[in-house]
Amino acid sequence: MYHYIDSFLLYLQVEKNAAENTLAGYRQDLFAGLDFFAAALGKADYAVQPADIDPKLFRAYLARLALEGWQKNTLARKTTAWRSFFRYLAREGVLEDNALATVKPPRGEKKLPDFLHPEQCAQLVESPADSLLGLRDRAMLEVLYGCGLRVSELVGLDVGDLDLAAGRLRVLGKGGRERLMPLGEMAADALQAYLRLARPALCRGVDQTALFLNARGGRITRRGVHKVIGRYLSQLELVGKVSPHTLRHSFATHLLDNGADLRVVQELLGHVRLSTTQIYTHLSTEKLKEIYSRTHPRA
Template sequence: MADGAPDPGLPEAMVRVLADYERHLAVERDLTPHTVRAYLGDVASLLEHARRLGHTDVGGLDLRGLRSWLALQQTSGRSRTTVARRATAARVFTAWLARTGRIPTDVGASLGSPRAHSTLPAVLRADEARDLVEAAAALADDGSPVGMRDVAMLELLYATGIRVGELVGLDVDDVDRERNVVRVLGKGRKERTVPFGRPAAQALDLWLAFGRPRLVAAGAGPALFVGARGRRIDQRAVRTLVHRRIAEVPGAPDIGPHGLRHTAATHLLEGGADLRSVQELLGHASLATTQRYTHVTTDRLRRAYQQAHPRA
């Protein structure tokens, strides 16, 4: 049986609850299919553990069983990040069970989890980010529609810090050139407005005026960015592009679109933007997620100090 996959021998009562929970996640919470699969895999693992403890329905879940399930993850060699994620999935699940009357109390409310190791994301320096887009722009001087598209995507990713999924989901009407902002549909289908600067605006103008009309094909609809065949571009193509362009910048770390998101956040904070503003721009649900970028800027400051100060 694959890790996290429901056991065909799971009691019928648990199977029904799992199906109801899937509908809740997909319909009521409107989560992406990927997120739904991740939650279900973790909850299925928990229910299988409960079954092995002798329970036949979710009414048998208790804090002791939840803790033994997490302990099993740790002894099985799961990373701290994975165990922390599964603990969160269990808490969300038991809260739903209690809220919907399937169990009398939320048995997972006090379930703890190990702190995941916090690693500093790789980011570009300001000069590396400039070299990235300038090199792409130089290659686009031949007037090719693909070249103009690539420059526009790189400029927009760095200017706004939007996710690659948000980028490929953009439509032409989502770009407001009068205010130089883009309307983005983020996680949980939450909409936000993100500003961009003059270089991104100029790249978008060139793409929309001279690149997209030559590349777009029937079936692309209102997609802002299209692939080589003229349909809405997919995330894999954007990731390939970013990695390829980054490789052309001497000394730059190998990062993808999410690395450009990290870079944008870091440069905003280094430029004096406050955490709340950066949180809103990036679409983070929690300020704690944004705060990790302050560790990046502090780390950079420490390295600069050690290199430059005579008594460091």
């Protein structure tokens, strides 16, 4: 089974251009399931064969997870991982058919994403000082909020992806899909200041292609961006959990609140399906209800 899982993950990486986080999630879900199946079958992990796993056994696995308190969204994700794995095995001829095709993922609960109000975003984005790292942080925060990027997209940016003259940014999103993002004036100004005053000093003369650098001159990491945001949050009185993705949610919410077309927001976010973007319309509806309840005398 180990060999099949490794082959599947390699297929996702090479042919599907899956992100590292996606690969890590699939790896974790597959090996966690394998542990359960081995115990249930009375076999060692390496001795379990794909044909040993049938819908009845897999549903018993989901039932065990539910008893342990796992959320429906997690159960759905694990089901999707195993169904994809078995579909790959059937296509490769390891299995005659996908035995798990009849196992439907549990319907997860859709949670409204957290977001900041515009004044809170302004407070966070404008908090860095005019130091080398402060100029870098200001540029990163402006791009995160002004372009609605995923943190993986932000840290993957190279200098060559930036076209200040045209006011746009080339972004490589999920699945290797490329999109051009317009740069707002504030983001462009922050990037220009960072490139002129801070990045050369951080780079230390090394030929580095990464746009955003850490204090040692290397490409900043996802963890590094989280730490940057956490540092400024500790200085501000912002309630609730705020992450780089919160700024992405805020980007989409503020666009829709101000009349942007849903299809346009879909393109800007790099979503393949419109249904993924539609969750932000619920946020706008919630805002309307809040305003109505607060302002109408008969509410």
